[in-house]
Amino acid sequence: DAMVIQNPRYQVTQFGKPVTLSCSQTLNHNVMYWYQQKSSQAPKLLFHYYDKDFNNEADTPDNFQSRRPNTSFCFLDIRSPGLGDAAMYLCATSRDKSAGAINQPQHFGDGTRLSIL
Amino acid sequence: AQKITQTQPGMFVQEKEAVTLDCTYDTSDPSYGLFWYKQPSSGEMIFLIYQGSYDQQNATEGRYSLNFQKARKSANLVISASQLGDSAMYFCAMREGEEDSSYKLIFGSGTRLLVRP
Numbered sequence: 001d002a003m004v005i006q007n008p009r010y011q012v013t014q015f016g017k018p019v020t021l022s023c024s025q026t027l028n029h030n031v032m033y034w035y036q037q038k039s040s041q042a043p044k045l046l047f048h049y050y051d052k053d054f055n056n057e058a059d060t061p062d063n064f065q066s067r068r069p070n071t072s073f074c075f076l077d078i079r080s081p082g083l084g085d086a087a088m089y090l091c092a093t094s095r096d097k098s099a100g101a102i103n104q105p106q107h108f109g110d111g112t113r114l115s116i117l
Numbered sequence: 118a119q120k121i122t123q124t125q126p127g128m129f130v131q132e133k134e135a136v137t138l139d140c141t142y143d144t145s146d147p148s149y150g151l152f153w154y155k156q157p158s159s160g161e162m163i164f165l166i167y168q169g170s171y172d173q174q175n176a177t178e179g180r181y182s183l184n185f186q187k188a189r190k191s192a193n194l195v196i197s198a199s200q201l202g203d204s205a206m207y208f209c210a211m212r213e214g215e216e217d218s219s220y221k222l223i224f225g226s227g228t229r230l231l232v233r234p
Binding site (some may be wrong): 055088097109111 | 148154170213226229
């Protein structure tokens with residue numbers, strides 16, 4: 001089945017120690033998104049890629065970076081995790097992002113739950 | 118102003134009964150799409166149903182239907198014959214047809230549904 005896969009499901013890191021979360025997709029979608037979701041809150045968009053074009057949300061901290069080496073893979077790098085970065089991180093994809101494609105849902109992975117010690 | 122409002126933080130429903138989860142939205146765009154997602158405690162975000170602003174009929178997908186009242190700007194999710202596995206957080210979300218922001222999925226704060234046996 002075509003899908004969005006996130007690894008690992010659970011990640012524990014130390015305060016200030018860089019961590020990378022990964023996402024892969026077999027849907028061949030052009031757009032990949034990274035969201036941060038804290039407990040009992042809605043997901044918050046951090047950034048997205050349209051093909052290789054990176055788009056950062058205005059309020060995303062510099063501590064968060066992303067890489068998309070090819071269509072299938074996208075990585076979230078947290079350079080110096082703080083306690084406030086403990087959250088669920090969700091990767092999503094969509095075929096297109098234009099105004100003509102607003103009927104397309106985003107397809108989410110299972111998420112990576114990040115804990116900071 | 119909130120673009121997506123879900124006024125019910127938590128709901129209970131008896132197994133096998135129907136339940137309605139409320140969602141109101143605010144947009145000046147004539148073209149928009151409305152989505153409902155289910156998020157079980159395990160964390161994955163599951164797409165349930167879509168309604169387009171120009172759709173004449175209410176969307177249905179199995180036990181899920183959308184009560185779309187455009188003049189009232191509401192898009193309530195109706196789950197018929199509730200099952201224990203329906204216990205989850207439910208998010209209403211919107212994509213607007215404005216080209217610069219159409220990529221963005223705007224989420225409500227969610228409603229936690231608990232199905233009682």
